[in-house]
Amino acid sequence: MKIKKYLFPIITFILSFGCALFVAIKVFPNNPFTGPKAEKAIVSKFKDGDLIFQTSESKQCEAVRIATNSKFSHCGIIYDINGNWFVFEAVQPVKLTPLEDWIKHGKGSKYVVKRLKNDSVLKPEVLQKMKDYSQQFDGKEYDAYFEWTDNRIYCSELIWKIYKNAAGIELSKLRELKDFNLSDPRVQTILKERYGNDIPLEEKVVAPSDLSDSNLLKTVIDTY
Numbered sequence: 001m002k003i004k005k006y007l008f009p010i011i012t013f014i015l016s017f018g019c020a021l022f023v024a025i026k027v028f029p030n031n032p033f034t035g036p037k038a039e040k041a042i043v044s045k046f047k048d049g050d051l052i053f054q055t056s057e058s059k060q061c062e063a064v065r066i067a068t069n070s071k072f073s074h075c076g077i078i079y080d081i082n083g084n085w086f087v088f089e090a091v092q093p094v095k096l097t098p099l100e101d102w103i104k105h106g107k108g109s110k111y112v113v114k115r116l117k118n119d120s121v122l123k124p125e126v127l128q129k130m131k132d133y134s135q136q137f138d139g140k141e142y143d144a145y146f147e148w149t150d151n152r153i154y155c156s157e158l159i160w161k162i163y164k165n166a167a168g169i170e171l172s173k174l175r176e177l178k179d180f181n182l183s184d185p186r187v188q189t190i191l192k193e194r195y196g197n198d199i200p201l202e203e204k205v206v207a208p209s210d211l212s213d214s215n216l217l218k219t220v221i222d223t224y
Contacts, residue, residue: 045221046085046099049122049130049167050078051114051159053212054106060144063190067180070209071224075155076102077162078113079131088134090158092142113221114212116169126167133166145194146177148204160206171217172210177203 053072055065061073076089078099085099103109116122122130136150143152153161163169178201182191191199211217 044085046078046080046113047115047119047122048078048080048127049116049119050220051211051217052076052078052087052099052102052111053114053208054103054111055108056105057107059186060190063184063187064207066184067182067187068207068209069181070207070212072112072208072212074106075159075208075211077130077134077159079134088138088158088162090137090140090142090153090155094137094140094142094153094158096138110223111221112212112219112224114214114217115220116216117218118216121169122167130162130166134162145200146203146205147200148174156206156208156211159211169216171214172206174204174206175210177201177205180205180207 053075055061055071056074064073065071074089076087076097079086079088079096081096086096087099087102088094088096089102091097097105103111137153137158140150141152143149143154143157145152146154146157148157150161160171160174163171177199181187182199
């Protein structure tokens with residue numbers, strides 16, 4: 001008799017629980033009872049070692065755009081650090097900047113991402129070598145004088161040296177300062193502020209435009 005007494009409540013409980021669980025699965029597929037559904041891995045549109053370019057709005061950046069006949073005045077290299085995207089960039093000081101923050105710093109948050117046409121050469125060990133090499137520049141001062149030394153460094157110089165010295169890839173030929181368009185008054189003003197009357201016209205230089213125009217690279221993202 002005792003068994004019959006408790007049998008009906010037990011059956012009722014089981015049926016009620018089953019119905020509730022069924023509804024929960026249908027309405028809330030990621031409920032804690034069943035756990036989250038396995039999601040497909042999202043393939044990022046970025047890759048370790050990509051180059052990213054943007055337009056900045058300072059007077060110096062305007063002069064860079066004019067002198068190089070390019071919309072780009074700043075660039076960096078994209079690194080995957082423990083599953084998070086950063087841009088290693090030469091500003092004051094040289095540093096890693098979260099990718100989303102870096103994009104917001106550009107005019108209209110617009111940017112272009114370039115990648116090696118043959119990016120298979122950037123094997124994990126090569127990328128690690130690039131990151132290891134990059135550490136020597138972390139925290140260094142930005143080079144507003146565009147000197148070809150490692151004491152201070154500017155954005156396109158940073159990328160060029162990382163690829164050349166850590167990956168053995170020369171993204172572009174170096175040029176001299178005198179090769180650029182220096183005749184515009186806005187460029188002349190910046191040069192006068194930087195150097196006075198002693199402009200180092202034969203200084204080795206690499207500009208963001210030299211990298212963006214490299215025949216080794218292809219465009220993978222363009223938000224302009």
